[in-house]
Amino acid sequence: MRKIQVIKLKERDFFGRELAHNVVLVIDGDGVTMIDTSLPENFDSLAHQLKELNLSLEDVSRVVLSHSHPDHVGNAEAIRRISGARVYAHREENFTQSNFNLSYEEVNSEIPVSREEFDRTLERINQIKMDLPRIDVKLEGGEDISGFRVLHTPGHTPGHIALFDGENLVAGDAIRNENGLMPPLRFFNWNNEMALKSFNFLTSLPYKRVIPYHG
């Protein structure tokens, strides 16, 4: 039987607020697929929550990365080393150490934040230490992984992907939930116009349940 589980994790102090991370597990006869992996600081919590589901990191056979941001990629390489999981990501996505160059005004116009909290968060997210993942399988869109169809949804990043199985839509950062479904924050987007197009495309799908990574 195929089962979908959401592991809820938290990122503290994200521009003065707490940010939810939803790591999705697909458990089927073919092993465990993990969609996104949260931050290195959540490694223990991730392992703990797997244990509560009678699973372990060793059971993970596939890691699918919606995109390259550290809050999604943070534990991918560590999990690959532990379990031998194969890591999947879109071929147009660029995996490098994070270097966000954000302006206070842009961030503050979307999520009101004090100057001090802005500086602290920007410094933190630019100093996240993680091993960059080795990508084993480069996706184009249209592939099937554990019952999900891969959808290329560029905009937030060039190679952002979402996953849809006809009922469940795992949206990564292409949709966020903040008292309703919203497109991703403008100041984090690579291309806003494309991000909106991808958002409109995804929200038009005949899903029963949306699982945005944040919210």
Ligand SMILES: [Zn+2]
């Ligand atoms: Zn992102």
Ligand SMILES: [Zn+2]
């Ligand atoms: Zn994110």
